[in-house]
Amino acid sequence: MKNKQSKILLIYTGGTIGMVKEYTSGVLKAFDFKKLVDNIPELGQLDCAIDSVSFKKPIDSSNMNPTHWVSIASLIESHYAAYDGFVILHGSDTMSYSASALSYMLENLAKPVIFTGSQLPIGDLRTDAKENLITSIQIAALKEKGEAVIQEVGLYFENKLFRANRTTKINAEHFEAFASLNYPILAESGVHLKVYHENLWRGSKRKPLKVHTVLDDKVAILKLFPGFNRELLQSVLHIPGLKALVLETYGAGNAPTDSWLISDLKKAIAKGLYIVNVTQCSGGSVIMGRYETSMELERMSMINGRDITTEAAITKLMYLLGSEVSGKSFGTIFETSLRGEMT
Numbered sequence: 048m049k050n051k052q053s054k055i056l057l058i059y060t061g062g063t064i065g066m067v068k069e070y071t072s073g074v075l076k077a078f079d080f081k082k083l084v085d086n087i088p089e090l091g092q093l094d095c096a097i098d099s100v101s102f103k104k105p106i107d108s109s110n111m112n113p114t115h116w117v118s119i120a121s122l123i124e125s126h127y128a129a130y131d132g133f134v135i136l137h138g139s140d141t142m143s144y145s146a147s148a149l150s151y152m153l154e155n156l157a158k159p160v161i162f163t164g165s166q167l168p169i170g171d172l173r174t175d176a177k178e179n180l181i182t183s184i185q186i187a188a189l190k191e192k193g194e195a196v197i198q199e200v201g202l203y204f205e206n207k208l209f210r211a212n213r214t215t216k217i218n219a220e221h222f223e224a225f226a227s228l229n230y231p232i233l234a235e236s237g238v239h240l241k242v243y244h245e246n247l248w249r250g251s252k253r254k255p256l257k258v259h260t261v262l263d264d265k266v267a268i269l270k271l272f273p274g275f276n277r278e279l280l281q282s283v284l285h286i287p288g289l290k291a292l293v294l295e296t297y298g299a300g301n302a303p304t305d306s307w308l309i310s311d312l313k314k315a316i317a318k319g320l321y322i323v324n325v326t327q328c329s330g331g332s333v334i335m336g337r338y339e340t341s342m343e344l345e346r347m348s349m350i351n352g353r354d355i356t357t358e359a360a361i362t363k364l365m366y367l368l369g370s371e372v373s374g375k376s377f378g379t380i381f382e383t384s385l386r387g388e389m390t
């Protein structure tokens with residue numbers, strides 16, 4: 048490793064970014080990270096020292112699961128003292144889920160953890176991978192007065208740095224694949240790399256990093272739609288061992304007023320199921336009680352997801368259940384912003 052200003056660890060998990068096209072067959076294959084600098088000579092010009100570590104078997108992010116999140120968190124924990132920042136190369140499909148999960152798992156994070164990927168492989172002529180990777184490394188290396196500028200989990204894609212747990216993948220075609228409709232961007236890359244300091248997350252007190260590795264996957268997501276029937280609801284509410292449910296409602300947190308729906312949900316909550324009201328809209332917030340169609344949900348003490356994304360909600364449930372938060376405090380803690388995931 049060269050003796051440069053910041054030390055950055057790249058963690059390659061898989062995804063399109065790390066694939067190269069074989070000249071002869073045209074097949075996309077996982078990238079050999081030992082040859083990283085050979086393939087992207089521009090990395091040598093950066094004012095930081097870069098090491099890399101790769102998943103033994105890089106994966107398409109559709110195959111991501113909480114066990115992989117624990118691997119990423121553990122890698123960060125074991126290298127935390129030795130590096131100034133971390134860049135996680137990850138497929139874009141489930142990047143918002145993984146990055147949201149990591150934001151909870153890394154309590155008291157004081158260094159940058161930047162997720163990035165690309166829509167085209169790094170070997171493609173028109174690739175978006177190089178800019179995404181190079182700028183992510185630059186962002187992870189940013190320091191002011193010896194302190195990391197970014198002290199949270201971010202997601203960098205197509206010129207924008209987002210708070211990771213505010214993002215959603217919104218496009219499978221455009222380079223601009225992610226959006227954060229309920230929170231402004233943290234930084235932007237144009238002629239200059241512009242950081243919006245007022246939007247950055249800062250933990251209240253300087254405490255040592257605490258890595259949480261227990262996640263509980265006894266959770267589900269249920270999306271309402273016109274025609275949603277009782278059979279479907281019952282089948283979900285009766286999943287053996289189910290502990291928490293994200294209910295994706297309409298608009299500002301509204302649901303049909305059918306008496307079967309209200310009474311089944313009420314019963315499930317009374318039996319101890321945690322149900323969170325999250326809007327299907329990509330932007331805006333649940334406001335329970337604003338319309339008649341959400342009054343009953345408010346009365347039955349459904350947890351208010353406000354402006355949280357589904358990705359951040361489901362992973363927050365896994366994290367809180369894994370941390371053995373239970374009883375009455377569960378709803379209160381869920382409704383509290385832990386890592387800037389809700390307003």
Ligand code: ASP
Nearest residue numbers: 062063107108138139140
């Ligand atoms: N299917 C790929 C993945 O998520 C897409 C990408 O990398 O953008 O791994």
